[in-house]
Amino acid sequence: MTAIAFIGLGNMGGPMAANLVRAGHQVTGFDLSPGSLAELRTAGGTSAMSAAEALTGAEVVITMLPAGPQVRDVWLHQGGLIDVLAKQGGTRPALIDCSTIDVASARAVHEAAEAAGFAMLDAPVSGGVGGAVGGTLTFMVGGAEPAFEHAKPYLTAMGRTIVLAGGPGMGQVAKICNNMILGINMVGLSEALILGERLGLSAAKLHEICAPSSGQSWALTTYCPAPGVVASAPSNRDYAPGFMAMLMAKDMMLSQAAADGANSPTPLGALAASFYQAVCDAGEGRRDFSFVYQWLAEQDRAVVTK
Ligand code: NAD
Numbered sequence: 001m002t003a004i005a006f007i008g009l010g011n012m013g014g015p016m017a018a019n020l021v022r023a024g025h026q027v028t029g030f031d032l033s034p035g036s037l038a039e040l041r042t043a044g045g046t047s048a049m050s051a052a053e054a055l056t057g058a059e060v061v062i063t064m065l066p067a068g069p070q071v072r073d074v075w076l077h078q079g080g081l082i083d084v085l086a087k088q089g090g091t092r093p094a095l096i097d098c099s100t101i102d103v104a105s106a107r108a109v110h111e112a113a114e115a116a117g118f119a120m121l122d123a124p125v126s127g128g129v130g131g132a133v134g135g136t137l138t139f140m141v142g143g144a145e146p147a148f149e150h151a152k153p154y155l156t157a158m159g160r161t162i163v164l165a166g167g168p169g170m171g172q173v174a175k176i177c178n179n180m181i182l183g184i185n186m187v188g189l190s191e192a193l194i195l196g197e198r199l200g201l202s203a204a205k206l207h208e209i210c211a212p213s214s215g216q217s218w219a220l221t222t223y224c225p226a227p228g229v230v231a232s233a234p235s236n237r238d239y240a241p242g243f244m245a246m247l248m249a250k251d252m253m254l255s256q257a258a259a260d261g262a263n264s265p266t267p268l269g270a271l272a273a274s275f276y277q278a279v280c281d282a283g284e285g286r287r288d289f290s291f292v293y294q295w296l297a298e299q300d301r302a303v304v305t306k
Helices: 013-022 034-043 068-076 081-088 103-115 128-134 145-156 170-198 203-210 245-262 267-284 289-297 301-305
Strands: 003-007 026-030 060-063 094-097 120-122 137-142 159-166
Touching (some): 060 081, 060 145, 068 103, 081 103, 103 120, 137 145, 137 170, 245 267
Parallel strands (some): 003 060, 137 159
């Protein structure tokens, strides 16, 4: 049994922490939301009054926060996790950030941790809330190999595929590339479903034909954005997330910023990013990102292609 501090118990972090409890670990969590803390207690964990309190005696520290600013805030600010751990002394816990954030923030946290004598990993995930609940997430990890090997048993308790992508920040590089593929794919799939329907072909029939064909994708077979086709998809629960459109918009902007920095051409990524931003601007950012299908269906062709 290992003492694990888990900060950020939202849609993803909550079930990830619960899986660590199920694997026999002693999990102490902190979140700004009292409801999330109550859920951790129900799952068998312990809630702390602050992130610093959760660190007491921790052998592993995991964060699962919304974006770069929260990760910098929690890890780097005065009284932040690295500060508190450095003052605590004793054994040096494994440090793992699972949030999806910009590469620069991930590397800033790595550098601060290293300067204080800790090994840090960026370990963003793929697989959504279903993967978090089922313990089947994919972890894309950046950091040193010994730290990766040390963290692997804990990541295995929450996921099925654990891959060392490379050095500091490389987990985030893998993650933004993966989500750019998904974000573009969901828009393309939505366009095809809407086109088929307008030409008289139902979404269910198109799904039946494309799922075993070259148009196959995770978005089509697991997460179909048209309601009434894949029972477990968010489209069948009025687009309750799942993965919020505002988080997809964030990830698409992360890949756009990275592409600018690397002078890498991503015209489809840029267009798809603008659609998720438009979904957010329409006040629908807290719905699942597959809501982009409904947003597109409401657009005039002349408006979105000009
Ligand atoms: P969420 O908003 O449900 O959870 C984030 C949690 O962090 C919230 O409970 C919030 O209260 C807490 N929090 C924020 N600031 C805090 C602070 N200073 N101290 C303590 N707690 C704080 O988001 P989520 O869906 O769980 O996503 C978390 C991360 O995982 C994001 O980076 C997201 O991009 C990534 N991700 C999400 C999914 C998904 O399907 N939801 C899939 C893969 C990756």
